Amino acid sequence: MMLKVEGVSKSFRSGNRKLTVLKDANFVMNAGQTCAVIGPSGSGKTTLLGICAGLDRPTTGRVWMEDILLNDRSEDELARLRNDLTGFVFQTFRLIPSLTAQENVMVPAELRGSADARNRARALLAEVGLEDRTHHYPAQLSGGEQQRVAIARAFINKPRIIFADEPTGNLDEETGAHILDLLFDLNRNEGTTLMLVTHDHELTRRVQRIVKLKNGQITNPQT
Ligand SMILES: Nc1ncnc2c1ncn2[C@@H]1O[C@H](COP(=O)(O)OP(=O)(O)O)[C@@H](O)[C@H]1O
Numbered sequence: 742m743m744l745k746v747e748g749v750s751k752s753f754r755s756g757n758r759k760l761t762v763l764k765d766a767n768f769v770m771n772a773g774q775t776c777a778v779i780g781p782s783g784s785g786k787t788t789l790l791g792i793c794a795g796l797d798r799p800t801t802g803r804v805w806m807e808d809i810l811l812n813d814r815s816e817d818e819l820a821r822l823r824n825d826l827t828g829f830v831f832q833t834f835r836l837i838p839s840l841t842a843q844e845n846v847m848v849p850a851e852l853r854g855s856a857d858a859r860n861r862a863r864a865l866l867a868e869v870g871l872e873d874r875t876h877h878y879p880a881q882l883s884g885g886e887q888q889r890v891a892i893a894r895a896f897i898n899k900p901r902i903i904f905a906d907e908p909t910g911n912l913d914e915e916t917g918a919h920i921l922d923l924l925f926d927l928n929r930n931e932g933t934t935l936m937l938v939t940h941d942h943e944l945t946r947r948v949q950r951i952v953k954l955k956n957g958q959i960t961n962p963q964t
């Protein structure tokens with residue numbers, strides 16, 4: 742078992758009204774599985790992904806990553822668990838503008854005190870086809886190149902699970918297809934569990950599981 746979500750809800754307070762954006766979500770993902778979260782804009786996809794990744798906490802319910810109950814963990818412990826077990830790829834890349842491609846990729850490994858961060862970063866950049874862009878800054882890279890840097894960064898600590906929130910949302914079709922191939926290759930070659938939010942219907946044929954969200958509710962519960 743890689744991820745377990747049990748009775749997870751999320752509410753926000755707006756003025757004196759309570760807005761529930763995720764209602765009683767339940768599912769399990771096994772190690773090495775691929776899963777797509779789909780649903781209309783505002784249906785709670787990003788909220789669900791953030792809670793699964795330990796970036797955000799549920800209002801009610803429990804989340805386990807491997808056998809670790811995230812609810813019990815402090816903010817510092819969650820940050821360490823995220824860095825050790827997960828990688829996150831965002832729609833807007835979120836690279837650090839003042840660092841080169843190679844330095845961006847090194848960050849999670851350096852946080853862990855890894856001695857060979859530089860060599861690993863260089864090898865990963867070569868794997869995503871950017872061996873000749875290692876000293877470029879994000880502003881000097883195209884969107885597709887920036888997202889490849891973000892994927893290399895997400896993989897540097899050999900995560901057990903990758904979360905990707907509309908990773909191709911800001912890319913043209915061809916570049917987006919290449920980014921998805923990279924994520925699925927890494928899933929196949931490294932056994933990395935993959936949970937991604939997508940609008941791409943093509944993609945739903947490539948994953949083993951689909952979680953459909955509508956108004957914060959999963960409309961195709963696991964049986
Ligand atoms: N921090 C927040 N405060 C208040 N409302 C939020 C917050 N984050 C998300 N929401 C609301 O939760 C709903 C689901 O958002 P989100 O998970 O981003 O949806 P999706 O990713 O499917 O588009 C939206 O109505 C959004 O406005």
Ligand SMILES: [Mg+2]
Nearest residue numbers: 786787788906
């Ligand atoms: Mg979203």
